[in-house]
Amino acid sequence: MSIPATLETVVPGPGGRPIQGRTQWQQIGRAFRTDRPAVAALVVVVVLAAVAACAPLISAAVGHGPNQLFPDQLSSQLGLPTGPSSRFLFGIDADGRDVLVRCAYGLRTSLIVSLLSAAIATAFGVTVGLAAGYFGGWLDTLISRGADIFLALPVILFAISISSVCSITARGCLGGTVQPGIGLVVAILALFTWPYIARLVRGQTLALRQQEFVNAARGFGAPHLKVMFAEILPNLTAQVIVYLTLIIPSNILFEASLSFLGVGVPQTTPSLGRMIADATNGNLFTYAWWMMLFPGVLLLLITFSFNLLGDGVRDAIAGGG
């Protein structure tokens, strides 16, 4: 039996042009590049991420801090917020703060919270899912059933419960390990998203475990941990990435919802959800439409782009991978 040609081997094709093997990722990349909406979405995500990263620069450029008050800008008689102007492009809110600067900082909060929680949930979900699928038995039962229970919980009520209980005193929860603030929101989001990833990874691992390359690795004496992370995990990366593109926008929306309800990030941290909540105070949005429009459109734009991007990645992996 001859040794099969590896992907790197260059084989001369018709017309003298070499036929070159492509890796799975090259194929996925090629499929993705032909999907115009997805590429556009990727551009929007990158631009918005840049805006979020440059929030301090934007703040410096216009010379307004995110929590800086400009009470002199409120309309003189009723103290109402004023709309977009050359000095305040997105207008100012009811407290006299620059909506543009707050939007940039709010976007930053959204991205930090959603990416961080997605990263934690992925790390935990992948580990637990691999263990459940690979070892099976009682460990699998325990993890799968645990994930089922988490998935059936009314997340928002538990999130409200945890953040209300842990925000009662400044000391937080568990002797100060869980403090009210961004960390708590990240923890709650991670707590309720890991089961999705664990379930996905478990299912795939269950199928991959039976494959010959896994047996071969075991036969060569590879320890369990090495088989799990070096042999099985690389085959799951594509699916986990697809899932991540779904989890990130849903986490962005969830953080915004919690902040809208007043149990998310603390008052001093600008959040798009809280900005929209500020606009609903006394139906203020019917007059100060800019307080509702800009943070809302930004939220919609970022989640919409992530979802479109996720769709593109999913199609590219299904077609090219």
Place this chain on the structure above:
Amino acid sequence: MLHYLARRLLWLVVTLLVITAITFVIYFVLPPVSPAVLFAGKEATPALVATVQRELGLNHPVWMQYLLFLKHLVLGDQFGWPGLGFSFVNHSSVRSLIAGRIVITLTLAVGAAIIWLAMGITIGVISAVRQRSIWDRLSLGFAIFFISAPVFWLGLVLLYVFWYKLGIAAGTGNFPPGQYGFGTWLNHMIMPWLTLALLYAGWYARMTRGAVLDTLRQDYVRTARAKGLGEARILIRHVLRACITPILTMFGMDLAALVSGTVIVEVVFNLNGLGQWVVQSVESDDIPSVLAVTVLAALAVMVANLIVDILYAYVDPRIRYE
């Protein structure tokens, strides 16, 4: 079937135990202050805290406290069944406070569910039958748009456009039909229903589309066509019946998420149901009320999931014999 039911019921009991344990940990173990202080509300006198302490059995070890918590829940307390405790902020039993609000929440959730199922399935079937048409593309855009839209913002935009600017929809607030007449009530429910329904309709449209497309390729559909059956009949009798299972599965999984949607829509549209109340209770540090709604909602989701599972076994005989 009986065997399946028994297994499901057993699983329900286990889940409930775990959920009550999680809730118990959140309220009794996590907080840095004594639960008695937490439960007694903002302006608690030392005497009141002592009473709450005794009532919650906080002088017992933690496992006893948990059993007491379970006992109240399952067997009821001095305010009747289920034992959900006393709201010291509202000076009344949580049970009586919930009774008045649960109907509003259920009306909102059930009405929205009917709308989104009808909308999602219709759009999904149309885009599957007219695959790659302009309708198909539009419905895909529609689905991703509403999946991405923050529900509270969507509600506000609808309010701004249809109530404030155009004046064709009613504003916020709950107007019980008995007091204000059916028309007024319905008028005030349309936008909350729509907002909540739009949030989910997109997912169902996409899923139905996928399921219908898969089923249309099946041999039995070709056989039905070969027999000379009309397209409408094939679609309704042969294709849609096969799509009930995935739709039902998704519905069961969405019930927990529906609770979140309901809370937010109630807040946006000022409907005084359980969702708005729980948010107000957080603001007023009325912890017993938050606890009660959390437990009840988890219970409701579990029971609804059980019903979905039973329906599931009913529409798909394979489940029964598994």
